[in-house]
Amino acid sequence: MxxxxxxxxxPLSVAxxxxxxxxxxxxxxxxxxxxxxxxxxxxxxxxxxxxxASLVVSVPGSVSAANFDAVLSADQTxxxxxxxxxxxxxxxxxxxxxxxxxxxxxxxxRMRFNKPFMYGVLFGTGLPITAMMVPVYALFVRxxxxxxxxxxxxxxxxxxxxxxxxxxxxxxxxxPVSLEEAAWVDGASAMRALRTVVVPLMRPGIAVxxxxxxxxxxxxxxxxxxxxxxxxxxxxxxxxxxxxxxYGSVAYGQLAAFSLLYSLPVLVLYVLVSRVLGxxxxxxxxxxx
Amino acid sequence: xxxxxxxxxxxxRSAAPRSDRARRAGxxxxxxxxxxxxxxxxxxxMAGPVVWSFYGSFTDAxxxxxxxxxxxxxxxxxxxxxxxxxxxxxSVWLTVIFVLTSAIIGQNVLGLTLAMLMRQATGVVRAxxxxxxxxxxxLPEIVAAFAAYAFFHADGTLNxxxxxxxxxxxxxxxxxxxxxxxxxxxxxxxxxSMMVYAAALANLPPDVTEAATVDGASGPKRLLYVTxxxxxxxxxxxxxxxxxxxxxxxxxxxxMTAGGPGTDSSTLPLLAYQEAFxxxxxxxxxxxxxxxxxxxxxxxxxxxxxxxxEVD
Numbered sequence: 001m002x003x004x005x006x007x008x009x010x011p012l013s014v015a016x017x018x019x020x021x022x023x024x025x026x027x028x029x030x031x032x033x034x035x036x037x038x039x040x041x042x043x044x045x046x047x048x049x050x051x052x053a054s055l056v057v058s059v060p061g062s063v064s065a066a067n068f069d070a071v072l073s074a075d076q077t078x079x080x081x082x083x084x085x086x087x088x089x090x091x092x093x094x095x096x097x098x099x100x101x102x103x104x105x106x107x108x109x110r111m112r113f114n115k116p117f118m119y120g121v122l123f124g125t126g127l128p129i130t131a132m133m134v135p136v137y138a139l140f141v142r143x144x145x146x147x148x149x150x151x152x153x154x155x156x157x158x159x160x161x162x163x164x165x166x167x168x169x170x171x172x173x174x175x176p177v178s179l180e181e182a183a184w185v186d187g188a189s190a191m192r193a194l195r196t197v198v199v200p201l202m203r204p205g206i207a208v209x210x211x212x213x214x215x216x217x218x219x220x221x222x223x224x225x226x227x228x229x230x231x232x233x234x235x236x237x238x239x240x241x242x243x244x245x246x247y248g249s250v251a252y253g254q255l256a257a258f259s260l261l262y263s264l265p266v267l268v269l270y271v272l273v274s275r276v277l278g279x280x281x282x283x284x285x286x287x288x289x
Numbered sequence: 290x291x292x293x294x295x296x297x298x299x300x301x302r303s304a305a306p307r308s309d310r311a312r313r314a315g316x317x318x319x320x321x322x323x324x325x326x327x328x329x330x331x332x333x334x335m336a337g338p339v340v341w342s343f344y345g346s347f348t349d350a351x352x353x354x355x356x357x358x359x360x361x362x363x364x365x366x367x368x369x370x371x372x373x374x375x376x377x378x379x380s381v382w383l384t385v386i387f388v389l390t391s392a393i394i395g396q397n398v399l400g401l402t403l404a405m406l407m408r409q410a411t412g413v414v415r416a417x418x419x420x421x422x423x424x425x426x427x428l429p430e431i432v433a434a435f436a437a438y439a440f441f442h443a444d445g446t447l448n449x450x451x452x453x454x455x456x457x458x459x460x461x462x463x464x465x466x467x468x469x470x471x472x473x474x475x476x477x478x479x480x481x482s483m484m485v486y487a488a489a490l491a492n493l494p495p496d497v498t499e500a501a502t503v504d505g506a507s508g509p510k511r512l513l514y515v516t517x518x519x520x521x522x523x524x525x526x527x528x529x530x531x532x533x534x535x536x537x538x539x540x541x542x543x544x545m546t547a548g549g550p551g552t553d554s555s556t557l558p559l560l561a562y563q564e565a566f567x568x569x570x571x572x573x574x575x576x577x578x579x580x581x582x583x584x585x586x587x588x589x590x591x592x593x594x595x596x597x598x599e600v601d
Contacts, residue, residue, distance in 0.1 A: 026409035033403065034418035037425055037476065039446050040436035047439075055445040094330070102327035105320045113321065119593055124335060126529075126589030128537045131558045131581040134565040134574035135342035138350055142341075158334030161327055191323070219429035221540045226566075237431050241544070244435065252439070259432040270427045 044256050053253035067257035076243070077236075077261060084235035084262070087153060087224065088217035094157040095213045096206060099164035100172075104194050106165070107172040108180075118169070124162030133226045140227055147229040156223055160213045167212070171205030172198065204276050211273045215266050236262045339582060346576040351569050360572075367576035376552050377577070380560040384536070387471060387556050392535035393528060395475035400482020400527075404490055405512075407483075419483075426480030434544035437473035438462070441545065466546040466554035473541055478534065482527055489523035490516070522595075529592040536585060557581050 039057055047053035048067050050060030071077050106114055136155065137146070145151030175198055183193040199206065221237040228234050231242070240258055346367050350360045371377045403422060407415045425433060440446045441461040448458040461469045493516070501515045517524070539558040542548065548555035548563060555563060557577055565574025 022409050023411060026406045027411055027414045030403070030406050030410050030414050030418045033399075034414075034421050037418075037421040039450075040433075040440040040476065041421065041424060041428075043439050043446060044432070044436050055439045055442045056449040057439075057446045098327040098330055101323040101325075104323050106324075109320050111317060111320065113317070117324075122593050122596060123586070123589045124331070126533050126585060126592055127335075127339070128533065128558075128581050128585040129335075130537045130539055131561065131585070132338060132342055132578040133539075134561050134571060134578045135345050136338045137565070138345050138571050138575060139338050139341040154330065155334045158330040161331055161335070165327060190320070194323075215427070219431075221429070221431045237429060241431055244544070255435060259435055263428050263432050266429060267424070267427060270423075 044259055047253050047256035048260050050253055053256065055252060067251075067253040068261070070251075071254050071258045071261070076239075077258060079232065080234060080236040080239035081262065083149075083233060084218055084237065086149065087156070087235050088214045090150075090153040091156040091160065091217040092210045092214040094153065095160050095164045096168075096210045098157070098161060099168040099209060100194075100199065100206065102161075102165050103168035103172045104190070104198070106169050108177065108190075118166075121162045121165050125166065129159045130222045133222055137226050146227065147233065149228070149233055152224055152227045155227065156217050156220065157213075159223075160216055164209050164213055167209050168205065171202050171209070174205075175201045208273055208276055211269045215269055218266050342575055342579045342582060345572060346579040348572050348575075350571040350575065363572065367572050370573065371576055371580075376555070376560060379552060380555050380557055383467065383554065384556040386467065387474070387538075388532055388535045391471040391474040392478065392531040395471065396478045396482045396531050396535075397524070397527060399475060399479040400484075401486045403479065403483040404486035405516075407487065408490060422483060423480045425477055430477075430540040431544060433477050434473075434541045437469075437476065437541065438545050441469040441473070462546050463550050466550065470542045470545055470554055473545060474535060474538060477541060478531065481534070482531060485523055485527045485530075486520065489520040493519055525595055526592070529588060529595065533585065533588055533592070536581070536588070 043055070043057040046057055046060060049063045049065070050058070051062075051064045051066045053060070053067070105111070106117065140146045140151060140155075143151070179201070180193045180197050183197050184190075188196065218235075219237065221241065224235050225238050225241070228238065231239070234242075236258075240255075240262060243258060244255055347362060347364060348360045349363045349366070403418070407419065410418075425436075428436075438445075442448075443458075443460040443462070447461060451458050459465065497519065498511055498515055501511045506514070537558060538556070539562065542554055542556060542559055543562075546554045548559040552560065552563075558581070561574045561577035561581070564570050564577065
């Protein structure tokens with residue numbers, strides 16, 4: 001491995017053997033930690049291809065697709081996954097459109113309203129939304145929105161809006177105003193400039209926010225669990241839990257197979273986002289660590 | 290994401306030749322118009338439940354029975370009942386332990402350790418371990434919860450390992466439910482802290498630590514007196530974020546122990562759920578939610594104060 005060759009590090013080259021041992025120790029500790037992380041995850045993968053899976057992680061005697069075959073049916077997998085998609089895509093779409101529109105005045109005009117609003121948005125990102133599903137349930141009973149897919153979508157969108165507006169404003173701030181000024185000189189309205197100049201320029205940022213919200217909605221269990229009651233409307237997160245309750249104590253292999261199928265889109269999207277952002281661990285940057 | 294370009298001069302000034310007050314108000318209103326959809330959504334689905342939560346906690350709303358038809362105002366009854374119920378103080382205590390050990394200590398220490406070790410490690414090891422750690426975080430919460438459940442179950446991997454090396458086995462989810470969910474939450478959430486600290490360490494100017502090395506400072510001393518003070522802003526921000534995220538954890542605990550046995554692992558979100566949906570006492574559950582909101586609000590305000598320079 002090439003050690004970083006900064007000119008300043010040259011005189012210290014005597015320390016090279018020590019650096020090597022530091023590297024060996026670091027590698028060893030990391031691998032041990034990695035193994036601890038691998039064991040629970042490995043169970044998911046190995047159990048899914050093991051016809052007689054138990055709760056212990058073990059290499060199956062023979063690889064079999066029987067678990068996947070068993071869960072790949074309309075009722076079991078496809079409809080819940082479709083519901084998950086409708087829920088997450090609907091939520092992400094609404095969030096992104098509302099966030100782009102809201103971020104534009106916040107990013108482009110200096111108004112007295114900006115600062116309190118951004119504080120409010122930050123405050124909103126901190127509220128424990130999932131901890132207050134009981135009042136949300138009570139409110140939805142009153143509004144007659146219980147067991148309504150649009151109701152759940154709008155609620156999920158509203159709860160992801162603060163973070164989305166925050167991220168979107170940061171992305172928009174990095175689009176230079178001078179480009180829009182040209183459009184204004186040509187007589188374009190602010191909304192037209194937004195649509196034709198700003199949005200195309202911040203496409204990667206919009207994609208990141210969309211995927212970020214999509215991933216969160218896709219993985220959300222508690223909100224649809226409380227707000228959606230009929231099985232034919234429930235997303236995969238809830239149907240997988242129902243399956244666990246009914247057959248979970250027998251069909252571990254099927255549970256793992258279903259879990260993997262359900263997790264796959266999120267993992268793919270995450271890899272996509274890391275590519276867009278350029279680094280592998282850049283999601284934290286969007287959260288302003 | 291690395292560079293934030295300057296937004297240029299304030300455009301509003303050049304676009305406004307006259308400073309007529311009424312016109313300015315009209316212009317401001319016009320400029321705020323695009324915020325309409327976001328404001329409506331936030332008002333109905335975010336502010337709405339918060340207000341409803343405060344109101345509902347003073348009523349005897351229930352799922353079944355007479356109170357389900359005619360909800361009436363009961364004043365502070367839910368709150369006095371809450372504090373008289375031994376489950377509530379116990380749940381507050383469990384929540385404090387859960388947040389303190391799994392988020393403040395567990396996730397932050399493990400995240401910082403991982404971030405620092407990765408700077409020293411070989412590329413392949415870094416990539417492999419990084420992928421594993423991040424996968425536990427990116428997985429949908431319910432899947433991560435199943436994986437943790439299988440790991441800690443009496444017939445699960447942990448006991449198999451302990452048995453293999455000749456140590457005693459335990460029924461972790463029943464005998465040590467809090468320990469199991471705390472470790473599971475560290476496992477699940479360490480990636481976030483790792484990424485925050487990796488970014489913070491990457492932004493450190495290398496000459497400072499190099500100077501300390503030249504001056505003969507040992508590894509631990511460099512960490513304590515150079516590295517940690519320089520990333521203290523990331524540390525305090527991350528404390529807040531992990532606290533706020535851990536305060537909300539429901540699914541992980543619900544799948545692993547369902548708050549049990551009894552209420553031995555019922556943190557506040559679980560207690561609110563149990564009271565409202567298992568015992569049908571919506572008003573009671575709402576009161577717990579209101580208290581959680583207030584706790585979250587306090588942490589949120591502290592968090593905002595720390596981020597103030599970025600808004601201004």
